[in-house]
Amino acid sequence: MAFGVAKPGPLAESLGSAQGNLSPPHIAGVGDGVAHPIEKDGNDVKPSGPSGEPNCSLANCIGLPIDDIAGREKLSTVEGGHCEPGECDPTVIQSHIVMKRVFKILKILALCLGVLVLALGILLFVTFSGGLPIADGQRLDGVEVVKDGIVSAFIVDIDDHSVALVDAGNDRQAKPILRALARRGLGVEAVKAIFLTHGDRDHTAGVLAFPRAEVMALEPDVALAEGRAVKSLFKHFASPRPNGIKVARPLRNGETLQVGGLGVRVFAVPGHTPGSAAFLARSVLFMGDSAEATKDGKLAAGHWLFTENPALDRASLRQLAARLQPFAVDVKAIACAHSGVLTSGLAPLAELAAGEK
Numbered sequence: 001m002a003f004g005v006a007k008p009g010p011l012a013e014s015l016g017s018a019q020g021n022l023s024p025p026h027i028a029g030v031g032d033g034v035a036h037p038i039e040k041d042g043n044d045v046k047p048s049g050p051s052g053e054p055n056c057s058l059a060n061c062i063g064l065p066i067d068d069i070a071g072r073e074k075l076s077t078v079e080g081g082h083c084e085p086g087e088c089d090p091t092v093i094q095s096h097i098v099m100k101r102v103f104k105i106l107k108i109l110a111l112c113l114g115v116l117v118l119a120l121g122i123l124l125f126v127t128f129s130g131g132l133p134i135a136d137g138q139r140l141d142g143v144e145v146v147k148d149g150i151v152s153a154f155i156v157d158i159d160d161h162s163v164a165l166v167d168a169g170n171d172r173q174a175k176p177i178l179r180a181l182a183r184r185g186l187g188v189e190a191v192k193a194i195f196l197t198h199g200d201r202d203h204t205a206g207v208l209a210f211p212r213a214e215v216m217a218l219e220p221d222v223a224l225a226e227g228r229a230v231k232s233l234f235k236h237f238a239s240p241r242p243n244g245i246k247v248a249r250p251l252r253n254g255e256t257l258q259v260g261g262l263g264v265r266v267f268a269v270p271g272h273t274p275g276s277a278a279f280l281a282r283s284v285l286f287m288g289d290s291a292e293a294t295k296d297g298k299l300a301a302g303h304w305l306f307t308e309n310p311a312l313d314r315a316s317l318r319q320l321a322a323r324l325q326p327f328a329v330d331v332k333a334i335a336c337a338h339s340g341v342l343t344s345g346l347a348p349l350a351e352l353a354a355g356e357k
Helices: 010-021 066-075 090-128 175-183 219-225 310-330 347-356
Strands: 038-041 044-047 143-148 151-157 163-166 191-195 214-218 249-251 256-259 262-268 277-281 284-288 291-293 299-301 333-336
Touching: 143 175, 143 333, 151 175, 151 284, 151 333, 163 277, 191 277, 214 219, 219 249, 262 310, 277 310, 291 333, 291 347, 299 310, 299 347, 310 347
Parallel strands: 163 191, 191 214, 214 249, 284 333
Antiparallel strands: 038 044, 143 151, 151 163, 256 262, 262 277, 277 284, 291 299
């Protein structure tokens, strides 16, 4: 009796063909609990929905790993769980997954940035809320206060037709200063000199609006004022960028200048920056960011948050008080850059120095 290998029947051929085209992760109907007929398109086998359309349940799509089916089921893009031909392509699905993860990361980054900005805003509010408000247009004897946002610039009279500036404000076009000059019938050409208390941008931005003015600053801050150096607090976040400003005359500690009929005494007060200066002109002591006037009429050291060396700043203020004692009668007011003007002579500085000992 002869024995041979039995020829597979039609049912076995159908099952074998299905097994050859479907790996375990691609079992029809996984994830929706409904058995769907199998569609065969060339060599691809796809489950179809009740209407015969390709089912977009991701567990049924070609090429997806079984361990990620639960999470990827949620990526079905068309209501009812069906999609157009090609949407179940593994490349398309993978693109959806990548984009979803990217958007998630971007949301987290945006949230972190928002929290950071909010925290910085609160910190700035707390830092500046105790300061005496800047009185825009306030006039002293030969000095006018110009408010430029959160900072002051000062117009100091040389004579009836010319002035000097102490700092040039935060506006690159110097609009607040130009408006103040215009009210007095003066223009750009009236500004003969600019004395910079230090090289921070919010004090130097308007310099270029006065091309005929001689710009002066203490030697250690010349590079900072010209953009050739970066403040040490920001050296990890910024790089030097020349700004077109040219300091024509570097100043020295203790010298006295004469600009027309205006006399200016120069004092070094390092701490906020290495080249921070105080100027005494027309009985007003201009202190830049080295100190701040408070709402209760006192003087405080510069904000620690923006000061490179707070301890050095306090020491410089003590030394300045001692150096100015012989000229105490010449000091009628103290003008700081980010707060209002104190008009009680040298007393606030002397009290600050005494409290720092």
